[in-house]
Amino acid sequence: MSIKYGLLALLEREPMYGYQLRTEFERSTGATWPLNIGQVYTTLSRLHRDGLVAETGEADDQGKVVYQLTDAGRVELERWFTTPVTQDARPRDELAIKIALAVTTPGVDARAVVQAQRTATVRHLQELTRLKTRADDNADTAWLLVLDSMLFRAEAEVRWLDHSETRLARLEPPPAAAPRAPVTPHQQEARR
Amino acid sequence: MSIKYGLLALLEREPMYGYQLRTEFERSTGATWPLNIGQVYTTLSRLHRDGLVAETGEADDQGKVVYQLTDAGRVELERWFTTPVTQDARPRDELAIKIALAVTTPGVDARAVVQAQRTATVRHLQELTRLKTRADDNADTAWLLVLDSMLFRAEAEVRWLDHSETRLARLEPPPAAAPRAPVTPHQQEARR
DNA sequence: CGACACATGTAACACGTTACATGATTTG
DNA sequence: CAAATCATGTAACGTGTTACATGTGTCG
Incomplete structure (x- = not known):
């Protein structure tokens, strides 16, 4: 379209x-x-x-x-x-679908999925920032607007991923940190 | 996909x-x-x-x-x-394309396009906020994550639209405010 | 001359939407 | 019984991608 x-x-x-x-x-x-x-x-x-x-x-x-x-x-x-x-x-948001389904898919560590995406998005964000510093000179308004659009989006995505990490952390205790009580059978089941 | x-x-x-x-x-x-x-x-x-x-x-x-x-x-x-x-x-962002092209399309008031979109997006944002306050009780993690995703996105979109408005305002003086110098023939041409 | 950019087009396929056809089951 | 919901599928069409075929112009 x-x-x-x-x-x-x-x-x-x-x-x-x-x-x-x-x-x-x-x-x-x-x-x-x-x-x-x-x-x-x-x-x-x-x-x-x-x-x-x-x-x-x-x-x-x-x-x-x-x-x-x-x-x-x-x-x-x-x-x-x-x-x-x-x-x-608007088209379906593949990332949102992926994270949402990762939560309830057995054998999938949703937090790992979030982390991997965060790394990729931050990398993209850096690339966009680099592009912007180089673009500000020539200045084609249309292109600057598109660039800003992608920057704002990527920033929001990182924020959402962090927010999701927090939300997921509240559900499931973090994987293998300081000594803690042993996982219950139910938690083991939920994790595979 | x-x-x-x-x-x-x-x-x-x-x-x-x-x-x-x-x-x-x-x-x-x-x-x-x-x-x-x-x-x-x-x-x-x-x-x-x-x-x-x-x-x-x-x-x-x-x-x-x-x-x-x-x-x-x-x-x-x-x-x-x-x-x-x-x-x-990711699919092309129709909104970014629209605003970018609005800037250089004769007969189109890019700032009006931005404003119209802002109204629509803010309305959507309110709807999302309403959904969220009602959803926090039942609490299905997947759905909450999707909802947050859309909230973060919509917020970023509003910020970008405001940012775009500012950028456009720097290019072209605002339409009909306090008394100002008459538009030049060139400006009239550019505006249709 | 050979490679590369310019320029137009087609074919095959994947994905998405809408609409239609068909029938079983449930429920007011 | 009638209507709604459950359930499976197909057809037609729009849009997008990739790959291929074909030819012209330019430049080293």
Whole structure:
């Protein structure tokens, strides 16, 4: 869905051909989400089928097929921009599902899963921070916004993972620390 | 991808049939991401095709087809739990793309887009908070974790939107406040 | 010339959603 | 009995990824 409207938005700036659309999309979002060129063409053909874009005349001398927005396309784009992204339109959060199911899956140490993810997310966070310090000079607003978005998200994810660790620690005593009372049969069962 | 492993995780708890898998999945994640029953069956058939699950004998007297994990399925599930979710495995963020493109799309007031989204997200945040106060009593750890995940995310999103608003305000003076110098032709062009 | 970037497209497949068809069981 | 819930499946379609086929232009 994002691609479809992304292409429409780019075409609102000016008519473009497929290859150019990919380049511009990746430039605007800082190559955060690389866009497969094949998808550009299939999406364009669907947009054309649905009357949201049209070719500006036939393929030019080098075989480039330039597309432009139709009025219907402009209406659809306007609708996209004025309608907020709702929760039920978002994809399932694989991480949340993973942690949630780790808690009740036998043989799985949920806290280890949380810790492994935390390490990976912190590493990602550092990479983002590094990118940001280098990006502040050139300053392409769109790319900076995307970068901030990912930073805020990653920070929130780390906080959530820490919060989850705490919550899990309250359920189950920490694994092998100072000498403690022996585990009960029930706890052993729950741990496998 | 999340569903595939979600089903494997549930089957690690105990063998189940399709309908039951949907019920358990929605219970574990607090009905946050409703799971289409059709998808359960198609996913199960793919998992069966790939040798990750197997029927426990033929359909029972009521026609229920119970599935269980195979050894290969257990290995795959273990792999999922021990491998962190990486950034490039995540879907594109429609909101980030929308705001990023709003900035450079002619005729679109990026700040209005940000504001509209903020309202929607804050509303969602309130709904989540309401859910949480009511959920703390019953206390299903998995569902609480998912709820927290969504809370942390929504909070981060609001912060990012505010941050974006600030960034955008630095680019373009606020629309119609105290008397100011008239807009230049260039600014009018940029705004449509 | 050979490699690489530019440029368009198709095929196959995975995943997700919606809608439909079909029947058994439960319950007001 | 009628309606709702339980239960299994299929068909059609949208979207996304990967890989392949094909050709032009440029530059070392």
